[in-house]
Amino acid sequence: MFIQKRSAFALSLIITIFTPAWAGSPVEQAIDKREDLMKNLGKHIKGVKKALGEGGSAAADAAQIVSLTKTLVQDLKILFPENSDKGDSEAKPEIWTQWADFEKAARSASEKAKALHEAAGSGNHEAIASAFKDMGGACKSCHQDYRAEK
Amino acid sequence: MKNLGLAASLFGLVTVASGAEEGLTQQGEYVFKLAGCQACHTDTKNKGAFLAGGRALATPFGTFYTPNLTPDPTHGLGHWREEEFARALHFGISQCGLTYFPVFPYPSYTNMHRDDIHALWAYLRTVSPVEKSNSPHDIPWYLGWLTSWVWQWLFFSPEPEITNEPEAIKSFTKEAQSVQRGQYIATALAHCQECHTPRTPFGTLQKGMAYAGTKEGPEGAKVPNITSDKKTGIGEWSHTDLVDFFKEGSLPNGDYTGGLMAEVVENGLKFLTPQDAEALANYIATLPAISNSIRKTSSP
Numbered sequence: 271m272f273i274q275k276r277s278a279f280a281l282s283l284i285i286t287i288f289t290p291a292w293a294g295s296p297v298e299q300a301i302d303k304r305e306d307l308m309k310n311l312g313k314h315i316k317g318v319k320k321a322l323g324e325g326g327s328a329a330a331d332a333a334q335i336v337s338l339t340k341t342l343v344q345d346l347k348i349l350f351p352e353n354s355d356k357g358d359s360e361a362k363p364e365i366w367t368q369w370a371d372f373e374k375a376a377r378s379a380s381e382k383a384k385a386l387h388e389a390a391g392s393g394n395h396e397a398i399a400s401a402f403k404d405m406g407g408a409c410k411s412c413h414q415d416y417r418a419e420k
Numbered sequence: 421m422k423n424l425g426l427a428a429s430l431f432g433l434v435t436v437a438s439g440a441e442e443g444l445t446q447q448g449e450y451v452f453k454l455a456g457c458q459a460c461h462t463d464t465k466n467k468g469a470f471l472a473g474g475r476a477l478a479t480p481f482g483t484f485y486t487p488n489l490t491p492d493p494t495h496g497l498g499h500w501r502e503e504e505f506a507r508a509l510h511f512g513i514s515q516c517g518l519t520y521f522p523v524f525p526y527p528s529y530t531n532m533h534r535d536d537i538h539a540l541w542a543y544l545r546t547v548s549p550v551e552k553s554n555s556p557h558d559i560p561w562y563l564g565w566l567t568s569w570v571w572q573w574l575f576f577s578p579e580p581e582i583t584n585e586p587e588a589i590k591s592f593t594k595e596a597q598s599v600q601r602g603q604y605i606a607t608a609l610a611h612c613q614e615c616h617t618p619r620t621p622f623g624t625l626q627k628g629m630a631y632a633g634t635k636e637g638p639e640g641a642k643v644p645n646i647t648s649d650k651k652t653g654i655g656e657w658s659h660t661d662l663v664d665f666f667k668e669g670s671l672p673n674g675d676y677t678g679g680l681m682a683e684v685v686e687n688g689l690k691f692l693t694p695q696d697a698e699a700l701a702n703y704i705a706t707l708p709a710i711s712n713s714i715r716k717t718s719s720p
Contacts, residue, residue, distance in 0.1 A: 308675070309673075311674070312671075312673050312674030312675045313673075313674055314674070315670075315674035315675075316672075316673065316674035317674075319670075319674070360678065362679075403668065406668050406669075406670055406676060407668075409676040410668070410669040410670075410676040410677065410678075410682050410685070410686070411682075411686075413669075413676050413677060413678030413679070413682055414678060414679065414682030414683055414686060416678070417678035417679060418641050418642060418678055418679045419637075419641055419642065419643060419644065419677060419678055419679035419680055419681040419682070
């Protein structure tokens with residue numbers, strides 16, 4: 271019985287010590303979360319590009335891009351908490367020194383995504399290509415100021 | 421009637437001359453964009469005027485402030501002659517005869533054809549002058565003009581001065597001509613190797629590591645490996661991936677480039693003519709594979 275109690279205590283001690291390392295700090299969680307969102311965004315951007323190159327509908331991918339950029343804007347503060355440019359991240363410190371501009375850049379990408387979705391609905395290849403280029407420009411412009419090279 | 425004829429001929433001559441001049445400045449603007457002059461010589465971060473200099477370039481040797489390139493007579497190139505400008509690009513020597521620090525990428529610009537330098541000069545004369553003084557570099561005391569002279573004497577050999585593409589290239593196949601043109605754009609104009617090649621403690625490019633990327637790039641940034649290595653470089657990229665990257669900054673995984681490279685695309689590479697974009701892609705694809713992992717993932 272005593273041994274069982276000691277084992278339980280030792281186990282709970284180990285869990286207490288190592289839990290933060292397993293779960294990651296809130297900042298690390300935010301970095302993981304935003305990287306997942308960006309990777310997912312990239313996947314659907316690739317989908318639109320493929321539809322433009324090979325034919326087919328870009329509507330489903332464009333709808334996902336709208337949804338993801340909407341989350342990006344809504345959760346911007348959660349995804350980019352202060353000081354989350356440290357460690358395993360390519361975010362630049364300018365994000366927090368120029369927060370209003372950063373927020374504006376995220377909103378711009380979201381607006382351009384909506385325009386892409388509308389164009390995708392029309393099925394007009396030229397309109398989709400033009401809206402896709404605009405949205406890509408918004409992504410690049412934001413990355414230029416707020417993310418390191420990839 | 422005779423006078424009228426003479427006037428018409430003179431008018432024709434003036435029109436032809438101004439047309440030729442316009443063509444020259446257009447060519448110069450193209451060279452200017454590909455050579456990436458704007459990114460370093462405009463302090464965009466602090467909303468500085470176009471080409472008025474003052475951008476801080478943080479390097480392991482200290483912080484350098486770029487000079488004013490506008491035709492302002494006091495602080496810019498207003499009192500420069502074209503020969504002096506060509507000497508600066510080709511030999512890395514300033515108007516007053518001092519050697520430049522290699523943070524000014526003259527070891528790459530030394531490959532620039534004289535015709536392109538002539539056009540670039542013509543374009544720079546058309547830029548609005550800005551009366552903005554140049555800031556002194558923030559570097560250790562021992563990095564004075566003597567150090568830059570010694571550096572140049574030890575590590576730099578100017579390339580032969582060439583007016584334009586050598587005639588011999590015309591006998592090459594179309595593909596080889598394209599690769600040659602791409603190499604010229606990459607080395608003499610866009611000076612890709614200056615950022616994408618790791619440096620020695622002396623600031624020279626590491627031999628045998630051309631374009632293999634570095635963790636200590638300009639402004640402390642990581643610069644990806646762009647050799648054809650499939651795991652750590654861009655060996656998996658298709659020709660279209662490369663052309664799209666130059667045009668839009670888009671990466672094959674649906675992402676977009678950032679930082680300094682986004683500036684390079686925005687101010688320069690996106691203006692490549694379709695033929696030159698193809699040429700640059702053809703050349704980049706020939707870079708020998710070098711395994712050098714810069715990031716945790718294989719994605720550059």
